[in-house]
Amino acid sequence: MPFGTAPLKLRSTGMFRPLELFIGLRYTRAKRRNQFISFISTVSIVCIAISVTALITVMSVMNGFDSELRTRILGAIAHVTVSGIGETVQDWPRAVKVAEGTGHVLGAAPYVETQAFLQARRPSGAVIRGIVPSLEPKVSDIDKHMVSGKLTDLTDRSWKIVLGRELALTLGVDVGDKVTVVVPQFTATPMGAVPKLRSFTVSGVFELGMQEYDANLALVSMEDAQRLNGLDGPTGIRLKLDDMRLAFPVARTLVNQLGQAYRVETWMDTHSNFFSAIEMEKRVMFIILSLIILVAVINLISMLMMLVTDKQADIAILRTLGSTPRSIMGMFMVQGVLVGIVGIAFGVLLGAVLSINLPVIVKGIEHVTGKSFLSPDVYYISELPSQLMWSDVGWVVVVTFLFALLATLYPAWRASRTQPAQALRYE
Structure with a gap:
């Protein structure tokens, strides 16, 4: 078939990976002329990891305080009380x-x-x-x-x-x-x-x-x-x-x-407002710290936009070889999602380790500095409690992944709109 009579259809490699995944992963490997983009990518991973770590740790501390308060309050009152008329x-x-x-x-x-x-x-x-x-x-x-x-x-x-x-x-x-x-x-x-x-x-x-x-x-x-x-x-x-x-x-x-002839009450009847306030505070804290993750994801948008600009010629060549706009979007979404997944993985690992060992770490800091973090003369809970709940970790992972996925849409869409003729005009 003479060259130019029909567009050349790009196929998956022999490694059984889709073309979009193959090229997206290849773009993540830095070369000499795009070291700055690689640096921004690393910064995005670090920011996402730190945000996820902070959110998991704060949620674990709030779970610890909630559990400690429930234990102390319910250690004095009954779960259910039966009284007479x-x-x-x-x-x-x-x-x-x-x-x-x-x-x-x-x-x-x-x-x-x-x-x-x-x-x-x-x-x-x-x-x-x-x-x-x-x-x-x-x-x-x-x-x-x-x-x-x-x-x-x-x-x-x-x-x-x-x-x-x-x-x-x-x-x-x-x-x-x-x-x-x-x-x-x-x-x-x-x-x-x-x-x-x-x-x-x-x-x-x-x-x-x-x-x-x-x-x-x-x-x-x-x-x-x-x-x-x-x-x-x-x-x-x-x-x-x-x-x-x-x-x-x-x-x-x-x-x-x-x-x-009997009246039955539960601990929720007598202390429901108190525990509802704690639960509401936990939800508000989750929303506030989720905004910190959103700010960290903005670095991901910047990195992808610079990558799209740097890869204009490559995008144009791929388009002339038959890649569809949807395929181009997939290539850049792969890199953005990969950065998000790596950041989430490091954040979950650090957050879990920090949450589990937080009481020991705080005691070590108090021993070194000689100052009490929660003075027993002021606070009735003198030790910083922490309780890691994997359900909270799951929510953090889902929210962060959705933010990272949404962050890739606009840069990937811009890449798919690249016109081959204009991109190759000065190459």
Whole structure:
């Protein structure tokens, strides 16, 4: 066939690679006359890797704080709480038995809870919770956070009390000191109605690391709490689940089994706003840091535009040999996507390593500098927590890849619009 009678169709190489992929990969290898383009390509990879690393690390830190707060808060409160319509729970042994027989329930423990006024060297208000020491570890972690003393000292008629650390400091007491507890129950006397009060001996101090509980919670024996408040049973039953995310379906099951004489609440009912705020903050942070990735991808656009300008003659020759505009676009998209994939790979690797070892790294920096990153005198979480979640890593990879893919479209389109005659005019 004479030359020029028909365009020559370019075929894939014998290495079983499509033509666009072959040429796109070849353009990624730097030559002497396009070292600057190769430098810009390297900068694009580094910027994308740093952005991905930062996003993964920040998300892991926020996951760590969220998990730490959930652990500390749910270490003091119940996943599910069963209470009665009146002051006390009717037939509470049956309710405990039903609750323990429900799926996903690890433990159940009755309790009495009331507001009280505490008087020692200084006065303070607090929540008095009457517990059964042998059952309390099934539903809370307070026994694991005892600074002094132990919960088993809270026996019937012992009139002992365990205080949160901040509450003990406010009252100015320590183990062995006396605390007067005044509850809103009145007794008729010749002098008139007077509130009930009782002297308790401090037998222990706990510290959960949460201001809400360390400064406002005191524990006594459930029998002592009933006697002090004039009750004939517990005011509620606290449940612990094997998965706190199942609190709502478990609560719905308990409502059907226990009947209308009981009220069932979950931890999501009492702390939903707090955890929703944390989740919203995490999403906003993801969006903000995604914009940093978008800025890093702009370098990719600059690199591809310079590459298109540098390869005008090559594009024109390929067009005269039969390459279609779609094929030309594919060649340049391959290089842009490859830069994005390499940057994402390095970013995920560095982000995962940094997130997993972040607490150790922070401790090392604190040891070298002699300064505490999160001072325990100011913050209740004194160690920087980090929890790597691969679902977050997956979202980071998807978003970054989409940004890199979109960044290649305009330069590749410009390359496909190259006119062979104009590009070869001065060659």
